[in-house]
Amino acid sequence: MELVDDGESGRASRVRRRRRSRVLSRYAGHPVRLILRYVGRHKAAHAVVLLSVIFAVGCALGSQYGIRNLIDALPTGRAHPETVIRAFSLLVMLILADNLFWRVAGWVSARAFVAVTGDIRRDMFDYLAGHAPSFFSDKQPGVLSSRISATANAVYVVENTVAWTALPPSLTVVGAIGMVGAVSVPMSLALVAISAALAYGLFLLARRGTSRHEAFAEKAASIDGELVDVIGNMGLVRAFCAMPMESRRFDGHLAAETDARKRSLLYLEKLRLLHAGATCVLSACVLGWTVWLWSIGHATTGDVVLIGSLGFSILHGSRDIAVAFVDLTQHVARLGEASVTLLTPHSMPEPTKAAxxxxxxxxxxxxxxxxxxxxxxxxxxxxxxxxxxxxxxxxxxxxxxxxxxxxxxxxxxxxxxxxxxxxxxxxxxxxxxxxxxxxISIVPQDVTLFHRSLLDNIRYGRPDATEADVRRACEDAHCLDFIAAMPDGLNTIAGDRGAKLSGGQRQRIAIARAILRDSPILLLDEATSALDTGSEIAIQAALERLMKNRxxxxxxxxxxxxxxxxxxxxxxxxxxxxxxxxxxxxxxxxxxxxxxxxxxxxxxxxxx
The missing domain is CATH 3.40.50.300 (P-loop containing nucleotide triphosphate hydrolases)
Structure with missing residues (x-):
């Protein structure tokens, strides 16, 4: 009794795929959890990036403290130059360390973030392939492919936004408030309250714009689907002189997508404008407060420079946090929309105990x-x-x-x-x-070929076949003659869905593919429908050999x-x-x- 299987490694691989599919379906509509899942696969690298950013921000804040020390040391610097030298040396080391930690973070993230996008594309493709045919009949191929790319790209943008746009100002605000507290506790507490209120207000407003971002994500995906649909059927479009109609149809989809994008971006700009106005007013208040402390002798000149600088860092940091959060909202919304489509539970999952x-x-x-x-x-x-x-x-x-x-x-x-x-x-x-x-081998009525060489298409069901095996199959399928007449022979690219071949040639390629696969069950779906009478007679002889003992x-x-x-x-x-x-x-x-x-x-x- 023959066992049709691919060994222990194949069974282990199928178990892993089934387990991964069951887990992935739980993340549909949960973009943050989905991101954390893939970040968790590269914990060490992301930990290095996180620590490097923390140390870099710490050094940047320390540099401001170093400037304060240098300014305070200057009045007595001529009498005590060692004080100025120490302050200057500390400032230089902090600046060098700041730049070094940023470069370490950038170097490690270039590998880790790209690895995450690769993992997502791979898993999403595997999960998508596990859907039943009914799933694909309801979806445009362009929409599905664009959502895989959109998912990976959204995660990449989110990681970069968090690492370079959201995390640094967040750490800066926290550290700066702590440093201000060392000079003026009331000012520190005021900055905490103002920053928290500002961030919370922007959070509420940003959340109200989520529907706009989701609408844009949906329209953008539909544009990709329409493009693939029309380009894939360009022959039909030209045959019916339908290009003007398709242009009008595409213009309609494009107008809807453009309008959705405009509404999404304009909402973001409103939030940025609101925060910019608040920042201008609050920056002036902080600076005035600092000067007043200096005037009553509660702050040195260095303290004025330090607190003024830190105040600006806090207020501008809260602005950067808000901007980053708004951007993250848009990308997370797009990720959530794509994950809902791709991670729909499989309607026909392979049983866990499948033999x-x-x-x-x-x-x-x-x-x-x-x-x-x-x-x-x-x-x-x-x-x-x-x-x-x-x-x-x-x-x-x-x-x-x-x-x-x-x-x-x-x-x-x-x-x-x-x-x-x-x-x-x-x-x-x-x-x-x-x-x-x-x-099972099948010779379908509507033959599908990849945009690859004829050699790759013929041995698609048996990748380990030699070129000699392929040629024998082509000879049996009576397609060696027209292949030999092509410029590159078996290395000729078939074109999109086999567009470079006639219907009869595609069908003979499919017969050669089935001959090479050599499965015990053969399905023929109008296998000679696209052949002329002379070709059909030749193919019938090949099919007779193919059908023997099957x-x-x-x-x-x-x-x-x-x-x-x-x-x-x-x-x-x-x-x-x-x-x-x-x-x-x-x-x-x-x-x-x-x-x-x-x-x-x-x-x-x-x-x-």
Whole structure:
């Protein structure tokens, strides 16, 4: 009995991914907790950055104290030069230390902050890949990709804003108030009260603007989605001369996004203007208070300089804190919006105790399966179907009969509403996706290729295949000739979704990919629909070799391609209405015979 699995390391990796997915979903809509999660992965580096900033701010405040000592030492400096020298030396050392600690913080953060963004992108991509196909059918690819980038970028900006814009003035305000208290306790207490009131007022006002920032984040993501949607379908746009219409549509989205951004930024500017006015008034009051203390002999000249400087540091620091907090509010709002979209709980999570698929005989069973797409009537209704190992079965029926749904359920793209889908007697809902996918190869009707070389596309399902293996698969799929005619052969870039190839060429590449993958179960979804008659004859020979000793399930509207199959299963309204060998069904009244007759009349009709 064959075990379709990738060993202990693969199982351990899947366990880690499942655990990480369960944990990540808890952070949807909790941006601060999400940031702390990734900061925690690099504790030592972030601790170094934090301590370096603290020491740097301490040295900067100490420099102001050093200036005060130097000023007070100058009147008696000629008589006692050692006093001036000590004050000067202390000031120089504090300035040097200040710059050194900032450089240490910058050097370490350049590694730590970038590492955090890399971790986020990696985890978000892995989590996104775990969503069921229904999730992607409801979302634009551009919106999802932009949200991954927006999440990582928002965290990077938040970290930088905290480290360089919010934390230094916060520490400066605290340290400066302490130093002012050494000269004038009443002034220190007043500055504490004023700074706290100012910060709290700005906090309340900033929180009221959160909805504006979230609206901007949503509109910005929709712009990315619209761009990807139009660019990805540019051929269709040009074919219908729809560029003016698309320009107008994009202008509408752009106007909404621009308006949302303008309202977000103008609200921030109002807060900054309010704080700037308050700072001007309070700075004048602090300076006047300090001069009054000097006039009554309660402060030296150095104290005037020190307190005046510290007062300005406190008030300007509170301004910087408010500005930083407002900026953080905007970025955290964008992070929260992106996390809600990306970290939606998986609708079909892999069971914790999922076992690898064991393939003894590649049998397929649908046991009383009922399935309906969300918000629609059932596509399959109590479907029962057994396919023996090594049997070739063609699925036939009118549009909407459930043929493609059968293939989708077999690949576990969706969960049946009721019933079971089994391979080799095992319910595929309880096996690992890795082992299930390894057991199945598919040649789809709408062939998808990556913007990579043909070589990479063909061996996508078997990355360890040699170039010689790829060439043999291409020969069997009858695509070596057109590949050889291309400028770079197998190294030719396929273009976006294979845009540089014709439909028939893409389909033959997909057949070569399936041949190379060599899985025991083969799904053919209109595998020759894009081929001309001559190519179809050649491909049929390749498919015959490919289907040998495999369990095959094929959808085909041209019944001529199914004449060599063991069975034809006719579906109608989600149920099996006919089942038998092609010759048997051709001899009895029903959908199969009627369809066969229509196609025969169409192909035998003389050309005009």
């Amino acid at each position: 690898p698929l064991e393939l003894g005989h590649a049998t397929i069973d649908f046991e009383n399966v009922t399935f309906a797409y969300p918000g629609r009537r059932p596509v399959l209704q109590g479907l029962n179907l057994h396919i023996n190992a090594g049997e070739r079965v063609g699925l036939v029926g009118p549009s909407g009969a459930g043929k493609s749904t059968v293939l989708a359920l077999l690949q576990h793209f969706y969960e049946p509403n009721s019933g079971h889908v089994r391979i080799s007697g095992q319910d595929i809902s309880n096996v690992t996706m890795q082992s299930l996918q390894a057991a 369990t095959v399930v094929a959808i085909a509207h041209r019944l001529s391609t199914l004449q060599s199959f063991d069975r034809i299963v006719v579906l109608n309204r989600g149920r099996v209405v006919q089942d038998g060998a092609p010759a048997e069904l051709a001899a009895v009244p029903g959908i199969y015979r009627d369809t066969l007759a229509r196609q025969f009349r169409r192909t035998s009709r003389p050309e005009l």
